[in-house]
Amino acid sequence: MRLKKNIATSDTGFIFNPTTGDSFTVNPMASEILQYLKQGLSFSEFKNLILQKYEVDTHQLENDCEDFLNQLKEANLLEV
Amino acid sequence: MNPQKIVVAVTGLNAIDSPGPGVAVIRAIREEFKDNVRIIGLSYETLEPGIYMHDIVDKTYQIPYPTAGTNSLFYRLKYIHSIEKINVVIPNFDAELYNFIKIESALKDIGIQSFLPNLDQLESRDKINLSAFGKKHNLLVPEEKVIYSVNDLPSCEETLNFPLVIKGKFYDAIIAHTLEQAQKAFYKLSAKWGLPIIVQQFLTGTEINIAVLGDGNGNATSIIPMRKLYITDKGKAWAGITLEDENLLAIAHSFTNSTHWKGGCELEIMRTADNKLYIMEINPRFPAWIYLTAGAGQNQPAALVKMAMGEKVLPFENYAIGKLFIRYAWDLITDVHEFQKISALGEL
Numbered sequence: 370m371r372l373k374k375n376i377a378t379s380d381t382g383f384i385f386n387p388t389t390g391d392s393f394t395v396n397p398m399a400s401e402i403l404q405y406l407k408q409g410l411s412f413s414e415f416k417n418l419i420l421q422k423y424e425v426d427t428h429q430l431e432n433d434c435e436d437f438l439n440q441l442k443e444a445n446l447l448e449v
Numbered sequence: 450m451n452p453q454k455i456v457v458a459v460t461g462l463n464a465i466d467s468p469g470p471g472v473a474v475i476r477a478i479r480e481e482f483k484d485n486v487r488i489i490g491l492s493y494e495t496l497e498p499g500i501y502m503h504d505i506v507d508k509t510y511q512i513p514y515p516t517a518g519t520n521s522l523f524y525r526l527k528y529i530h531s532i533e534k535i536n537v538v539i540p541n542f543d544a545e546l547y548n549f550i551k552i553e554s555a556l557k558d559i560g561i562q563s564f565l566p567n568l569d570q571l572e573s574r575d576k577i578n579l580s581a582f583g584k585k586h587n588l589l590v591p592e593e594k595v596i597y598s599v600n601d602l603p604s605c606e607e608t609l610n611f612p613l614v615i616k617g618k619f620y621d622a623i624i625a626h627t628l629e630q631a632q633k634a635f636y637k638l639s640a641k642w643g644l645p646i647i648v649q650q651f652l653t654g655t656e657i658n659i660a661v662l663g664d665g666n667g668n669a670t671s672i673i674p675m676r677k678l679y680i681t682d683k684g685k686a687w688a689g690i691t692l693e694d695e696n697l698l699a700i701a702h703s704f705t706n707s708t709h710w711k712g713g714c715e716l717e718i719m720r721t722a723d724n725k726l727y728i729m730e731i732n733p734r735f736p737a738w739i740y741l742t743a744g745a746g747q748n749q750p751a752a753l754v755k756m757a758m759g760e761k762v763l764p765f766e767n768y769a770i771g772k773l774f775i776r777y778a779w780d781l782i783t784d785v786h787e788f789q790k791i792s793a794l795g796e797l
Binding site for chain 1: 655656676678690692694722762770771
């Protein structure tokens, strides 16, 4: 999955979709995941990066990431 | 040596909760022409705020209401022109456009230029003709029926289904969920605006407006799409943001290509959940949020002034995406002698 090319994100966790005018704010962890998505990293690639960087249960991380990705999809922010 | 000032006359100086576009048009023109422009305000009522905004409007003259007819308007403008030497006039109200278009060539003969659609273009996009307009130009518009009697409402229900949008001939719209509500709306709107009444399919979605400047030869000199972010109870955008969407630009291009629209206009678009873009209404003049076009890098009012004066303006290519406008209200303090002057003399 990839973030749509024209989606603007900022370090502060602000997301702007210039096609629809929708904007969102996300927490710092979600913001970090957005940066990984923008870099084109796959789910397992950024999952491993986060596991190395933070103390987090793998199962919990996978669930939270799936939730977040579903939200991005519903918000029409991911490439189809 | 300073170049001679351009004199531009502008109407629509009211800035109430459903504001006229005049003040925004002037701001945009001043931004481009700086000190080389003199702005003449043309007002109908004595409490139009633009009259008292002396950093915006250099001098205001009252003009007769549209119901007074084209002769009264022409002779008033001729008088004003004899003093001010107007180069370009920009009317900004739907209701006055018919008269301005009728006297366009007479004004040109005395040296006042304008850049307006013709009468056919004006009438074909009228909301009572929108359905036919959509079919003719292959543009997606909501299903609607134009009715003259309350007895026609049940047949609308059969084809369009509730809820229905009951619309007045000129302004106002009421959403009706039952036949009784539709009948009540019919009587209310016909009493206020006369007949016919437009009964329209109810559509929900995201409200988007597009400011378009057509060159009259089928091309769009400028297109700026804006999503309404904050909508007042009158349905007016109080905040909005410019969008990047090829489909919106394509609709505007297809509109100017097929109609050869000349001048400014606003396409009111509804993007439905299935991503269809319906043209809900076409306003035949600049919208009140037109200053956003200058903010986004395509100053439509300034381009229109240049085109009216015969200058060739190349179509704009880029604009800033994600540029916002946020409207605010401001209490202007003035003195009663100013109010007296415009009331008694019709000039300020």
